[in-house]
Amino acid sequence: MELTKIISLFGRTRALEGEIDEFLDKLSESSQVFKAAIKTYLKDGCTAEFEQRLHDVNRMESEADKLRRDIETKLYAHTLIPESRGDVLGLIETLDHLLNLFEGSLWAFSIERPDIPEEFHTDYETLTELAVQSVESLVLASRAFFRDIEAVGDHNHKVMLYEKEADKIGTKLKKAIFASDLDLSRKSHLRNFVEQIDDVPDWAEDVADRLAIYSIKRTV
Numbered sequence: 001m002e003l004t005k006i007i008s009l010f011g012r013t014r015a016l017e018g019e020i021d022e023f024l025d026k027l028s029e030s031s032q033v034f035k036a037a038i039k040t041y042l043k044d045g046c047t048a049e050f051e052q053r054l055h056d057v058n059r060m061e062s063e064a065d066k067l068r069r070d071i072e073t074k075l076y077a078h079t080l081i082p083e084s085r086g087d088v089l090g091l092i093e094t095l096d097h098l099l100n101l102f103e104g105s106l107w108a109f110s111i112e113r114p115d116i117p118e119e120f121h122t123d124y125e126t127l128t129e130l131a132v133q134s135v136e137s138l139v140l141a142s143r144a145f146f147r148d149i150e151a152v153g154d155h156n157h158k159v160m161l162y163e164k165e166a167d168k169i170g171t172k173l174k175k176a177i178f179a180s181d182l183d184l185s186r187k188s189h190l191r192n193f194v195e196q197i198d199d200v201p202d203w204a205e206d207v208a209d210r211l212a213i214y215s216i217k218r219t220v
Helices: 001-045 048-077 085-112 117-145 149-180 186-218
Strands: none
Touching: 001 048, 001 085, 001 117, 001 149, 085 117, 085 186, 117 149, 117 186, 149 186
16 A cells, blocks of 8 residues: 555656646747747738747747646645745746746737837847847756756856846847937837846846755755
8 A cells, every 4th residue: 555655656746747847848948939039020020920929929828827737736735845845836936927028028019019120130139049048048957956956056157147148238229229319209119128028037047046045955
């Protein structure tokens, strides 16, 4: 009987690991679709291709939400990994917010349709690339938290690096926008979209800070 319980617990733990992996896959995939959507918008505007990518991010956000709820249920209903349960829940919830940022930003592009002068396109693309790289490094750090705790710091360091570079590009871009001859209302509009994209690496850095604390707690 005891052996049966152990096997059952092991099976549920493996199922939990699988769902966490799938959740992280959704986050990684959505970051790449987000990047492609911004690139499409800068090149051609709010086309059917852009709208399809927005739809794809919406779908992945919904699927990730379901996974998050399933993970929470498994952690509490089956009392799995009780010593780290709160940290795992905190990590999943804060990672989930990144999907919300991707979705919200693309919806803003779709609804407000900012007219971005071509002279700013390169910096918008660079900012988006840095934002996505920060998320990809955070995904690697999160996977390491469950599999190779010693590697978390290396990946977190890259998150911080990408966030700092994104800040530099974001500041440079906002300065260029406000130094231009555009109307003030249009400058403010374009600035809002810089900040929406820059919110992604800022949040990724916050999650990396939390993850560093969770990792220390697991190793002491």
